[in-house]
Amino acid sequence: MEFFIRYRNALLRGGYTRLLKPFFFRRDPENVHDSMIRMGRRLGDSPAGRRIMARLFSYEHPSLEQTIAGIKFKNPIGLSAGFDKNAELTSILPFLGFGFAEVGSITGEPCEGNPKPRLWRLPESQSLVVYYGLKNDGAVEISRRLRGRTFGIPIGISIAKTNSPETVDTEAGIQDYLKAYREFLDIGDYITVNVSCPNSFGGAPFHEAGKLDRLLSVLGETPANKPVFIKISPDLSPGEVDAIINVARRHVIAGFVCSNLTKNRFSEAVKERLVPARGGLSGKADEDVSNDLIRHVYSRTKGEFVIVGVGGVFTADDAYRKIKLGASLIQLITGMVFQGPQVISSINYGLVRRLRADGYRSISEAVGKGV
Numbered sequence: 601m602e603f604f605i606r607y608r609n610a611l612l613r614g615g616y617t618r619l620l621k622p623f624f625f626r627r628d629p630e631n632v633h634d635s636m637i638r639m640g641r642r643l644g645d646s647p648a649g650r651r652i653m654a655r656l657f658s659y660e661h662p663s664l665e666q667t668i669a670g671i672k673f674k675n676p677i678g679l680s681a682g683f684d685k686n687a688e689l690t691s692i693l694p695f696l697g698f699g700f701a702e703v704g705s706i707t708g709e710p711c712e713g714n715p716k717p718r719l720w721r722l723p724e725s726q727s728l729v730v731y732y733g734l735k736n737d738g739a740v741e742i743s744r745r746l747r748g749r750t751f752g753i754p755i756g757i758s759i760a761k762t763n764s765p766e767t768v769d770t771e772a773g774i775q776d777y778l779k780a781y782r783e784f785l786d787i788g789d790y791i792t793v794n795v796s797c798p799n800s801f802g803g804a805p806f807h808e809a810g811k812l813d814r815l816l817s818v819l820g821e822t823p824a825n826k827p828v829f830i831k832i833s834p835d836l837s838p839g840e841v842d843a844i845i846n847v848a849r850r851h852v853i854a855g856f857v858c859s860n861l862t863k864n865r866f867s868e869a870v871k872e873r874l875v876p877a878r879g880g881l882s883g884k885a886d887e888d889v890s891n892d893l894i895r896h897v898y899s900r901t902k903g904e905f906v907i908v909g910v911g912g913v914f915t916a917d918d919a920y921r922k923i924k925l926g927a928s929l930i931q932l933i934t935g936m937v938f939q940g941p942q943v944i945s946s947i948n949y950g951l952v953r954r955l956r957a958d959g960y961r962s963i964s965e966a967v968g969k970g971v
């Protein structure tokens with residue numbers, strides 16, 4: 601069985617990187633993204649499609665299972681927010697090997713996003729430049745799509761403030777978050793409050809501790825019967841992160857998603873000389889800063905909050921590094937774009953081996969051991 605998984609993944613990886621990726625990478629990135637969503641939706645609607653995907657991409661192992669914040673996860677690798685913006689892939693994602701998925705970000709009002717072009721590849725840096733600006737169908741439409749459904753894996757709902765001049769005022773922004781939050785109180789397994797979108801009108805005002813405190817107070821007036829996470833930027837100073845941690849301590853917050861895209865174009869990880877001026881960077885350009893943030897949050901909180909580690913995860917080693925720094929769960933998008941969808945089961949397979957080599961029986965035992 602182990603041999604079969606390795607052989608299968610190697611074949612799929614070869615097929616993706618030699619055939620599909622060169623074809624995809626010649627086309628406009630947003631068009632490819634849209635085609636993937638359409639194909640994923642079709643596969644999810646078809647029992648045969650779901651069966652074939654499971655054969656190609658599934659992998660399970662007891663040492664990958666965890667219960668975190670009351671939610672059972674079959675494995676720690678999740679789809680990060682921003683790939684399935686309108687929650688159209690929930691039928692197929694469990695069959696691609698994901699242990700969970702975060703849909704959205706979903707805003708109070710429908711939002712066209714920023715003008716095109718708004719997605720670019722940086723092939724040398726193994727990164728994407730993202731300037732979507734929270735394009736999505738809005739909370740009412742998306743909640744209607746999901747209400748009453750059951751999902752094969754835990755589903756997180758990422759909510760954000762509508763990208764428009766109307767929500768720049770703090771109270772208007774809070775009401776916008778509240779609208780999305782209320783729509784999803786009875787849908788999905790957890791909520792992530794995304795306060796770190798780098799591409800929104802008026803910036804990311806709720807990174808500021810006072811405003812975040814006010815936002816969480818208003819949301820907290822209607823308690824969610826599920827865990828609430830906060831997604832933060834890797835570009836914050838340690839002092840700003842500490843202030844956010846202190847705010848979280850005053851509210852019912854399960855943890856942090858570390859991290860969103862970075863705005864830094866001048867790190868060593870960015871190899872291209874010409875990088876679009878707008879947007880945030882994902883992938884390898886985001887990895888070290890996200891790891892620094894995980895390390896910082898974990899060393900300040902030591903298990904008090906769950907950490908979801910995201911940014912530049914392409915391999916089992918990348919995921920294991922984040923786990924050792926304090927992350928209990930991992931998310932990714934860019935690794936899948938550059939390596940293909942088998943990367944999820946490859947990472948899970950590799951994690952089992954690394955846990956075994958280090959004498960751990962489960963992911964939870966390894967969390968934070970590198971800090």
Ligand SMILES: Cc1cc2nc3c(=O)[nH]c(=O)nc-3n(C[C@H](O)[C@H](O)[C@H](O)COP(=O)(O)O)c2cc1C
Binds near residue numbers: 704884886910
């Ligand atoms: C195409 C794309 C769209 C994204 N949109 C969102 C979003 O709507 N909300 C959000 O919280 N993060 C968004 N992100 C950030 C990712 O969730 C993640 O934090 C970041 O890309 C780092 O992970 P990665 O290196 O595995 O891609 C987006 C990322 C990409 C690549």
